[in-house]
Amino acid sequence: MxxxxxxxxxxxxxxxxxxxxxxxxxxxxxxxxxxxxxxxxxxxxxxxxxxxxxxxxxxxxxxxxxxxxxxxxxxxxxxxxxxxxxxxxxxxxxxxxMQLWEQGKFGLDDPLSMYLPEFANAKVFVGKDTAGNPILVAPRRPILIRDIVRHTAGFGYGPGPTYPEEAFAKADPLNLANDLPEFGRRLATVPLLYEPGTKWRYSAGVDVQALLVQKLSGQPxxxxxxxxxxxxxxxxxxxxxxxxxxxxxxxxxxxxxxxxxxxxxxxxxxxxxxxxxxxxxxxxxxxxxxxxxxxxxxxxxxxxxxxxxxxxxxxxxxxxxxxxxxxxxxxxxxxxxxxxxxxxxxxxxxxxxxxxxxxxxxxxxxxxxxxxxxxxxxxxxxxxxxxxxxxxxxxxxxxxxxxxxxxxxxxxxxxxxxxxx
The missing domain is CATH 3.40.710.10 (DD-peptidase/beta-lactamase superfamily)
Known part of the structure; x- marks a missing residue:
């Protein structure tokens, strides 16, 4: 760190x-x-x-x-x-x-789960076993707030060929019928594409920022x-x-x-x-x-x-x-x-x-x-x-x-x- x-x-x-x-x-x-x-x-x-x-x-x-x-x-x-x-x-x-960061509402190196506990049990997809079942493991370190502002959290952003992207499509967190808390609950069930902090991949991380602004400010x-x-x-x-x-x-x-x-x-x-x-x-x-x-x-x-x-x-x-x-x-x-x-x-x-x-x-x-x-x-x-x-x-x-x-x-x-x- x-x-x-x-x-x-x-x-x-x-x-x-x-x-x-x-x-x-x-x-x-x-x-x-x-x-x-x-x-x-x-x-x-x-x-x-x-x-x-x-x-x-x-x-x-x-x-x-x-x-x-x-x-x-x-x-x-x-x-x-x-x-x-x-x-x-x-x-x-x-x-x-970042207005809320200036107010001391969070730290960039805080774990995301400090504020959104639903992400405490995030798992990383590392492949499939011989039976074709997904292998999910605990990340080597938690998702940090810093990860959601720079697209390094491991989140996906839509459907795709990998198992996490298929799970993203099934969970459908960005469906406009979901409110922000429901978006967060659904995204938290989707396995991460990679270990947090190891890759840059365009993602739903900014939508997580919106959820945090709503929660920390108390305003829609x-x-x-x-x-x-x-x-x-x-x-x-x-x-x-x-x-x-x-x-x-x-x-x-x-x-x-x-x-x-x-x-x-x-x-x-x-x-x-x-x-x-x-x-x-x-x-x-x-x-x-x-x-x-x-x-x-x-x-x-x-x-x-x-x-x-x-x-x-x-x-x-x-x-x-x-x-x-x-x-x-x-x-x-x-x-x-x-x-x-x-x-x-x-x-x-x-x-x-x-x-x-x-x-x-x-x-x-x-x-x-x-x-x-x-x-x-x-x-x-x-x-x-x-x-x-x-x-x-x-x-x-x-x-x-x-x-x-x-x-x-x-x-x-x-x-x-x-x-x-």
Whole structure:
């Protein structure tokens, strides 16, 4: 444990130095270049519509749109278009969680079972016996709070080929008919995919954070986030539960069809997480609808070290900790995280720790922290350049080429940023 703590301190010092160091080249926002990038996404058939908003040095540096929010209705993507941001909900949940950490409600190295006893008897799947029965053993160490914020707990995130993933599908913890306590009870019955702390695997850990916020604060999770994040930041249009009146502003989702063209997703796809009176589950990991200006207020708070317009949401030291790589060097199995760029993972954020390794990697600066969503939305916070960007699109499945292109348009092909390795 001491070696992990030392590694975390060293990583924090490295990131702090990277953030304070001047970049080796400055970012010049080329509005025409970004316009062309957005237009190409639409003209190439990769997106029905998109928007991008960039703030730099404390002021708006770019806003632009291309294409349609609703192609069939010929409704253009505009500044007041609302989108479903899916996993971009996770950093919001991380901020809510770390507010309670600042209040001393828990420690990052506390066992999860101190607060959620249902996880005390977690078992790790290690294979099957000769009869085909699963072999489940007690973990070498308990799941720690730190594990649920960095996706190293051993949890799964849906169905799959392994026994734990089959058990996850059967338990169905993320069914929207479950409330958060029922989600936790069901997840606790699912065997772990691996020993806690040994691998990075995208998971339901952020939904466990939501359950903990609800339990430790004594407030329903959705109410807590609205009262402690959205209202203080003036994020008036962001939320899980949405009124029918906003539907005319909601962007349609589009999926790549068998012929390679974009096809409109069903009405049920648009409605089930936000306009469903039967929904009981407020997920920590997904479910928010937001506008580009609303979400930029969240990003600006982060680049400002936890404050926006005189309102403090987090301490600067807490934001730095969230933006520090938490993965031990021994955690080499990182699923698809390396596809995000040269870096690691902090507290509910991917973190860039080194310059792009090749020209195909996403542009960005060392010390940047970011996350994205299932329908290809993206935001990032770049402290070295005092820059934040929000990119909205509704394209399924996730399209990494859109992120590559918008980043190149904002940074330029030649930008490398400050050295971090």
């Amino acid at each position: 001491r070696s992990l703590a030392f590694a975390a301190v060293a990583a924090t010092l490295t990131l702090s130095s990277a953030i304070s160091a001047p970049p080796t080249s400055t970012v010049t926002i080329d509005k025409a270049r970004i316009d062309r990038s957005l237009q190409d996404m639409v003209s190439s058939g990769r997106a029905a519509g998109a928007s991008a908003l960039v703030w730099k040095d404390g002021k708006e540096a770019y806003f632009g749109t291309a294409g349609y929010a609703d192609r069939e209705a010929k409704r253009p993507f505009s500044r007041d278009t609302l989108v479903q941001i899916f996993s971009m909900t996770k950093p919001v949940s991380g901020v809510a969680f 999770y959705e109410e807590y986030v609205r009262q402690h994040i959205f209202e203080p930041l003036g994020m008036k249009e962001t939320g899980w539960t949405q009124p029918e009146s906003i539907l005319p502003r909601l962007a349609a989702g589009y999926a790549k069809g068998p012929d390679g063209t974009l096809q409109r997703k069903s009405e049920a796809d648009f409605r089930h997480m936000n306009f469903n009176p039967e929904r009981k589950l407020t997920m920590g990991g997904a479910g928010l609808i937001s506008s580009v200006d609303d979400f930029m207020r969240f990003a600006r708070m982060l680049v400002n070290g936890g404050t926006l317009d005189g309102v403090r949401i987090l301490k600067p030291s807490t934001v730095r900790m969230m933006a520090t790589n938490e993965l031990d060097a021994r955690v080499t199995d990182r699923q698809w995280l390396p596809d995000k760029g040269n870096g690691g993972f902090g507290i509910d954020f991917a973190v860039r720790t080194g310059q792009p390794k090749d020209t195909q990697e996403n542009r960005g600066a060392v010390g940047e922290f970011f996350w994205d969503g299932a329908w290809s939305t993206l935001f990032w916070v770049d402290p070295a350049n005092k820059l934040t960007a929000v990119f909205f699109v509704q394209k399924d499945p996730f399209d990494r080429s859109l992120h590559r292109d918008i980043r190149r348009a904002i940074y330029g092909d030649d930008y490398l940023g400050p050295t971090g390795d």
